[in-house]
Amino acid sequence: xxxxxxxxxxxxxxxxxxxxxxxxxxxxxxxxxxxxxxxxxxxxxxxxxxxxxxxxxxxxxxxxxxxxxxxxxxxxxxxxxxxxxxxxxxxxxxxxxxxxxxxxxxxxxxxxxxxxxxxxxxxxxxxxxxxxxxxxxxxxxxxxxxxxxxxxxxxxxxxxxxxxxxxxxxxxxxxxxxxxxxxxxxxxxxxxxxxxxxxxxxxxxxxxxxxxxxxxxxxxxxxxxxxxxxxxxxxxxxxxxxxxxxxxxxxxxxxxxxxxxxxxxxxxxxxxxxxxxxxxxxxxxxxxxxxxxxxxxxxxxxxxxxxxxxxxxxxxxxxxxxxxxx
Ligand SMILES: Nc1ncnc2c1ncn2[C@@H]1O[C@H](COP(=O)(O)OP(=O)(O)O)[C@@H](O)[C@H]1O
Ligand SMILES: [Mg+2]
Numbered sequence: 001x002x003x004x005x006x007x008x009x010x011x012x013x014x015x016x017x018x019x020x021x022x023x024x025x026x027x028x029x030x031x032x033x034x035x036x037x038x039x040x041x042x043x044x045x046x047x048x049x050x051x052x053x054x055x056x057x058x059x060x061x062x063x064x065x066x067x068x069x070x071x072x073x074x075x076x077x078x079x080x081x082x083x084x085x086x087x088x089x090x091x092x093x094x095x096x097x098x099x100x101x102x103x104x105x106x107x108x109x110x111x112x113x114x115x116x117x118x119x120x121x122x123x124x125x126x127x128x129x130x131x132x133x134x135x136x137x138x139x140x141x142x143x144x145x146x147x148x149x150x151x152x153x154x155x156x157x158x159x160x161x162x163x164x165x166x167x168x169x170x171x172x173x174x175x176x177x178x179x180x181x182x183x184x185x186x187x188x189x190x191x192x193x194x195x196x197x198x199x200x201x202x203x204x205x206x207x208x209x210x211x212x213x214x215x216x217x218x219x220x221x222x223x224x225x226x227x228x229x230x231x232x233x234x235x236x237x238x239x240x241x242x243x244x245x246x247x248x249x250x251x252x253x254x255x256x257x258x259x260x261x262x263x264x265x266x267x268x269x270x271x272x273x274x275x276x277x278x279x280x281x282x283x284x285x286x287x288x289x290x291x292x293x294x295x296x297x298x299x300x301x302x303x304x305x306x307x308x309x310x311x312x313x314x315x316x317x318x319x320x321x322x323x324x325x326x
Pocket of ligand 2: 059060061184
């Protein structure tokens with residue numbers, strides 16, 4: 001994978017990342033959920049990597065592992081070429097240089113704080129700038145996200161629209177001048193009419209400041225708009241990885257195909273990917289043996305009960321499928 005990014009310096013990389021959870025199942029039996037199971041990818045400076053997959057595929061868990069909010073069972077995370085750990089210094093560094101934008105701008109902003117204090121808080125936490133400068137820095141961040149800073153600074157989150165709140169969340173994320181922003185489904189809870197404005201803003205800030213993005217989404221329709229590369233995740237494993245146009249215009253994995261078909265579906269009442277994906281009802285199988293997608297895959301053959309490796313098919317493209325139908 002190294003030569004793929006020879007022109008662009010790598011800012012964030014995860015390697016063989018794993019996180020399993022235990023869940024109490026029927027009759028108090030413990031069931032192991034392999035939320036993240038051997039995931040490796042890297043993001044180049046100033047680039048956007050899209051992490052896509054259905055709900056439950058492990059996207060948020062990956063974000064939490066990167067930010068040190070969860071301890072990985074296995075694997076390593078490097079930031080600016082340095083391995084991150086769970087010691088306080090390492091977590092403080094990653095939380096300063098790697099900011100997060102959450103899905104729900106209603107839940108992620110403290111309702112008791114004024115906008116100016118919400119945006120200023122990370123500067124105080126990380127001791128960025130002199131205390132006397134921080135208010136001006138926060139106002140500058142509000143202007144950067146195209147809000148009327150004088151108007152919104154003293155307001156509380158509930159006085160703003162969903163789109164304005166997400167702009168405040170972005171202002172808070174950029175205020176400490178991070179190198180990376182992890183945006184976890186940043187527009188999925190917003191009105192369709194304000195989504196493009198938020199994505200435009202993220203792109204503009206990226207071009208201005210050279211910020212790298214990990215853009216997490218379950219919906220491919222916004223992915224091509226923002227992304228340079230894409231990772232398609234299925235049940236904690238990467239099934240396909242490559243340049244975004246290659247992957248979305250010529251999907252190689254049957255799961256990627258199903259996701260791409262789901263977004264070209266014109267009927268707005270039929271936008272769930274589940275409806276589009278063929279289910280093979282004859283297979284009652286352990287999902288962690290062999291290809292995890294095989295129970296739902298229209299192309300599954302006997303060989304798929306072995307695990308397909310993530311294979312380099314050239315041009316910076318990786319696919320985990322024995323069949324690769326055309
Ligand atoms: N703290 C946790 N404890 C137990 N299971 C969890 C925990 N966090 C996530 N999971 C499980 O891990 C899987 C992946 O979850 P998540 O990373 O939130 O997926 P996504 O963000 O792609 O929707 C899901 O099956 C979820 O139920
Ligand atoms: Mg999630």
